[in-house]
Amino acid sequence: xxxxxxxxxxxxxxxxxxxxxxxxxxxxxxxxxxxxxxxxxxxxxxxxxxxxxxxxxxxxxxxxxxxxxxxxxxxxxxxxxxxxxxxxxxxxxxxxxxxxxxxxxxxxxxxxxxxxxxxxxxxxxxxxxxxxxxxxxxxxxxxxxxxxxxxxxxxxxxxxxxxxxxxxxxxxxxxxxxxxxxxxxxxxxxxxxxxxxxxxxxxxxxxxxxxxxxxxxxxxxxxxxxxxxxxxxxxxxxxxxxxxxxxxxxxxxxxxxxxxxxxxxxxxxxxxxxxxxxxxxxxxxxxxxxxxxxxxxxxxxxxxxxxxxxxxxxxxxxxxxxxxxxxxxxxxxxxxxxxxxxxxxxxxxxxxxxxxxxxxxxxxxxxxxxxxxxxxxxxxxxxxxxxxxxxxxxxxxxxxxxxxxxxxxxxxxxxxxxxxxxxxxxxxxxxxxxxxxxxxxxxxxxxxxxxxxxxxxxxxxx
Amino acid sequence: xxxxxxxxxxxxxxxxxxxxxxxxxxxxxxxxxxxxxxxxxxxxxxxxxxxxxxxxxxxxxxxxxxxxxxxxxxxxxxxxxxxxxxxxxxxxxxxxxxxxxxxxxxxxxxxxxxxxxxxxxxxxxxxxxxxxxxxxxxxxxxxxxxxxxxxxxxxxxxxxxxxxxxxxxxxxxxxxxxxxxxxxxxxxxxxxxxxxxxxxxxxxxxxxxxxxxxxxxxxxxxxxxxxxxxxxxxxxxxxxxxxxxxxxxxxxxxxxxxxxxxxx
Numbered sequence: 001x002x003x004x005x006x007x008x009x010x011x012x013x014x015x016x017x018x019x020x021x022x023x024x025x026x027x028x029x030x031x032x033x034x035x036x037x038x039x040x041x042x043x044x045x046x047x048x049x050x051x052x053x054x055x056x057x058x059x060x061x062x063x064x065x066x067x068x069x070x071x072x073x074x075x076x077x078x079x080x081x082x083x084x085x086x087x088x089x090x091x092x093x094x095x096x097x098x099x100x101x102x103x104x105x106x107x108x109x110x111x112x113x114x115x116x117x118x119x120x121x122x123x124x125x126x127x128x129x130x131x132x133x134x135x136x137x138x139x140x141x142x143x144x145x146x147x148x149x150x151x152x153x154x155x156x157x158x159x160x161x162x163x164x165x166x167x168x169x170x171x172x173x174x175x176x177x178x179x180x181x182x183x184x185x186x187x188x189x190x191x192x193x194x195x196x197x198x199x200x201x202x203x204x205x206x207x208x209x210x211x212x213x214x215x216x217x218x219x220x221x222x223x224x225x226x227x228x229x230x231x232x233x234x235x236x237x238x239x240x241x242x243x244x245x246x247x248x249x250x251x252x253x254x255x256x257x258x259x260x261x262x263x264x265x266x267x268x269x270x271x272x273x274x275x276x277x278x279x280x281x282x283x284x285x286x287x288x289x290x291x292x293x294x295x296x297x298x299x300x301x302x303x304x305x306x307x308x309x310x311x312x313x314x315x316x317x318x319x320x321x322x323x324x325x326x327x328x329x330x331x332x333x334x335x336x337x338x339x340x341x342x343x344x345x346x347x348x349x350x351x352x353x354x355x356x357x358x359x360x361x362x363x364x365x366x367x368x369x370x371x372x373x374x375x376x377x378x379x380x381x382x383x384x385x386x387x388x389x390x391x392x393x394x395x396x397x398x399x400x401x402x403x404x405x406x407x408x409x410x411x412x413x414x415x416x417x418x419x420x421x422x423x424x425x426x427x428x429x430x431x432x433x434x435x436x437x438x439x440x441x442x443x444x445x446x447x448x449x450x451x452x453x454x455x456x457x458x459x460x461x462x
Numbered sequence: 463x464x465x466x467x468x469x470x471x472x473x474x475x476x477x478x479x480x481x482x483x484x485x486x487x488x489x490x491x492x493x494x495x496x497x498x499x500x501x502x503x504x505x506x507x508x509x510x511x512x513x514x515x516x517x518x519x520x521x522x523x524x525x526x527x528x529x530x531x532x533x534x535x536x537x538x539x540x541x542x543x544x545x546x547x548x549x550x551x552x553x554x555x556x557x558x559x560x561x562x563x564x565x566x567x568x569x570x571x572x573x574x575x576x577x578x579x580x581x582x583x584x585x586x587x588x589x590x591x592x593x594x595x596x597x598x599x600x601x602x603x604x605x606x607x608x609x610x611x612x613x614x615x616x617x618x619x620x621x622x623x624x625x626x627x628x629x630x631x632x633x634x635x636x637x638x639x640x641x642x643x644x645x646x647x648x649x650x651x652x653x654x655x656x657x658x659x660x661x662x663x664x665x666x667x668x669x670x671x672x673x674x675x676x677x678x679x680x681x682x683x684x685x686x687x688x689x690x691x692x693x694x695x696x697x698x699x700x701x702x703x704x705x706x707x708x709x710x711x712x713x714x715x716x717x718x719x720x721x722x723x724x725x726x
Contacts, residue, residue, distance in 0.1 A: 052609040053570075054587040059508035063572040063585055123570020123585065123610025141567075146546040149571055237543050237705065238579040389576065393702070395534070397517035398581040400508055 007278060009439055013177060016435050019274045019427050020178065026273075027428065034421035041414030044407045045120050053123060055407050061400030062389040066408035067121035068232075069381045070415060073258070074114035075156070075229050076251070076377060077419075080259030081107025081163055082222040085170075086215035095287040097441045098279045101434045102270060102423075103263045104167045109422040110262075111160045113415045118152070120411070148231045155221070155228040162218045169210045172197050173436040226252045233385065240318040241325070241388035246309055250302035257292070257299045258377035261350075261370040264288050266423065268363050268370075270432060279433050282361040289360035289369075293351055296373070300347045303380075317394040324387045335387055342383055346376025470637065471559040471665040472617050474652070475676045476533055477714040479697070480659035481516075483531030488512050490654030494618060496604045498590035511584040513615040514651050522722040530716070533660065535651070536561060536582045536615035537701060537709030544574035544583060552612070559665075559710060560617055568611040575612060579702050580709075583614045617662075618649035639663045639674045665710075679712050 007015075048055055058065050084103040088096035119125050143150045175194035182190055197203060227248035233239070234247040264285060271280040310318055326336050350369035359365045390401050426432065491497065491514050500510035514535035521528045538561045545553050545561065552568035555561055575583040589609040592600070600606060603620035607613050622637070625647030629637045642648055642662070652660040663674035683698040697714040 052586075052588050054507070054509075054609070056587075058585075058587065060511050060584055061508065061581065063575045118571075121571075123568070123572070123612075125569075127569045141551055144546070144549055144551050147549045147573065149547065149549040149573055232573075235547070236573075236577050238577045392576075392581060393579055395517060395581065397515075397519065 007442070012279075012435060012438055012442075013181075015276065015278065016431050016433050016438070017178065017181065020429065020431065021181065023428070024273070027424070031421055031424055034417040034424070037414050037417035038421060041411045041418075044410050048120065048407055049125060053121075055405065057403045057405040057408060059400055059402065061392065061398060062386060062402035064121070064385060064389065065402055066382075066404050066412050067117045069378065069385055070412045071114050071117035071121075072229055072251075072381045072385075073378050074110040074117070074415065074419075075226060076255035076258045076381075077110040077262045077374075078107045078114065078159070078163075078259065079222065079226060079252070079255035080263040081105075081166075082218050083256050083260060084263060085166065086218050086222065089211070089215045090219075093287070094441060094444075095284050097437045098276075098281075098284055098433045099263060099267055099288065100437065101167070101170065102266055102432050103259075104163060104170070105423065105426055105430075105432065106259075106263060106266060106419070107163045108160065108167065109419045109426075111156060111163070112422075113419050115153075115156060115160075116415075118149075148228060148235050151228045152232060155225045159218075159221050159225045162214065162221055166211075166214050166218060169207060169214065170434055170437070171430060172207060173199065174431050174434060177435055178431075223252060226255045239388045239392055240315065241310055241321040241384070244306060244309060246302060246306050250299075250306055253295065253299045253302055254377060254380065257295045257346075258374050260288060260292055260295060261373040261377075264292070265367055265370040265374075268367050270427070271363075274427070276433060279438060282363075285363065285366055286357065286360045289354045289366060292373075293354050296347055296351050296354075303343070303347075317391075320391045320394070320396075321388050324391045325383065335383060338379060339383055342376050342379040344376075345372040346380060469557050469666070470622075471710070472538070472622070473559070473663060473665045473674075473676055473680060473710045473712070474535075474617070474649075475661040475663075475679050475698070475712050475714060477659045477661070478530075478532060478716045479714060480657040481531045481533060482657055482659075483516050483518060483529065484656065485516055486654045486656055487514050487533060487651030487660065488516060490650040491615070493599070494601055494604070494650035495616070496590075496600050496606050498586075498588075499592060499596075507587070509585075509587050513582070513584070513613075515582075526722060528718075528722060532713070533651070534580055534582060534701070535711065536617075537580055537707065537711045538615075538617060539707035539709045541706060541708045543577045543579065543705070543707060547573040547577045549573075558622070560619060562616065562619065563612065563614055565605055565607055565611050565613065570610040570612065572612065579705050579707065583612050585612050586610060618651075621647045621649060637664070676712075679714065683712055 056065065056067075081104040084096055085100040089100070119128050122128060145151075172194060175190050176197035176199065179187060179190040179194045230247035230251035233242040234244055236242045267280050268285065271277060307322070311322055324335055325339055328334060328336055350373050353359055353365050353369040386402050391399050423432075491512065492499075495513060497511070497513060498504075500512070504510040514533055517532040517534055519530045519532070521530055538559065540555070540559070542553075542555065542561050545555060548554075548568075549571060550567045550569055552564045553561065553574055554564075570585065572585055575585060586607055586609045590606060601620070603624070625637045625642060625645055628645060629635050629641045629647075633641070635641055637647070642664075646653060648662050649660075652662045661676050663676040665674055665677055665680055667673065679696050679698040682694050682696045683700060686694050687703075697717065698712045699715060700709050700712060
């Protein structure tokens, strides 16, 4: 499957470090634009903290809206990192190599963005210290460990810590390359970061062991993070459509679905922006497309199961929520139309686009499919969370609806700008395609004779 | 079932047969508990709230309709779903069987609101304000809640506390149904109800000279758990009994001598 030619190490260094050693012309205009959007959102958050959550569209019935939807969405995106680097590393999938770093960095930035959401969504964010950390020893009142809202920060901070370690360990050899190619104060910074890396066999051995070990240790975190996030909803007994045991696997698979799609789109953008055609090749996009077909189908299975489990009990209040989701009603927002759109753009459209090999290798089509998946997955969370709150109980007197307002829309939109901006800034300072990983892949690959054909293959000693 | 370890076990009975839907309890609660005035803006934002609300349902088809009223307030569940989900213990069960809300600790995650099957927890989206001429009518015994926190019915805990102070500390008696009635320590809604549809009392056995008037209703409902309304001697039932939240509020169903044909 290895299609590209083997490049000399010097050229790999030159190509992949181009983003750091030279500033592209478009860089600062783009970053400024993204920064302006983020600044606008920061001001909006300031206004919101100053005047209260009244400026959002939340009401006395629907109390978790756009912010929580966006929180779950970004937690979902963050699952791409471990999926691509840890799982595929343990599975020895060679085509993962150029994608790993971008996926891990996307993991870190999307986790950071996700963590902003529940904090600004609370009524008194300045009191958030009581919630998770530091513990309030002085008054002897500890956080309530029975609530998923305390499991959440624990799981997410564990994930953030382990992902950051993972990225740093993979970056150390590349820091050393940068240390040798920079001057002045950047050299000093890279020297500190490289931690005395010389590339001797013992260091390589330790680096590989650490990488494999972290891959294995991070896997339980990978499964637990989104399971715990799903329990924010699954543990809520009072909301019928949320109170479901299928949520944990459903959310984890959905997270991989949206996360890997986001990574594919990010890789296509980086390939175009920095001219990395020799590194992020069609075969990689092709392989990710095939992976996505499997993930999407698994996700679709859970989607159908979640609905079937909900309807199966024939409970009145559950049926009321399902009716709101699927049937045309007298509410202003037609959830059923959104439901059809969401299933179409999250499963059927992208999977059809991923099926033919030629389309998987067309970057335009792949970009369209991956954007479509992510728009759809955002809608999925919204359609899962809001109707349940709108028709919460059998007591029809309190049924209510939710109309998001501009501050919520602006802040949600700005989270995308924020992650893009962080990714771009990161790419200016650290290589987004791992240099040593590409070289290692080149060394390991060879060609073997199968019958009369010569096919590329990869050998590993272990 | 009232726990013997409670010092008091406050409970309420709502007789739907007596309720006329006059909203007197709602107004009394609003005045007693410093609840912000539900302005037109609040209604349009769907953020108008009351600690006790009269749910109004129509039975039958026009013109053959009947209005049904149901006062819904915090049920002070013994097995309250709102309590385990609060990350900061802003809501917990006190030793008198009350589900209490600590405003100072609340950070406003609103998980309790989502986990309340009765929809009685309310969130302050705006800072509360009153017209200048109404500021002097605020009840000094009740905290004015700031924005960003959750609040709900307290069974007028400030009146219970005042009763305990006057009766138990100074009078040397126990606070029980008789002393409550004598000193007007009932919750505001109970006091204001013109038809006595709301009854308040202490369910703990060892503190009372004679069992509370509301106790038989609780005993009957506890003796026939689940959906066993037909087995019960009284008309009592609990709201959403299948959730097993074990509310401290019992509803007595309406007796309709002229039921609608085809109605349920």
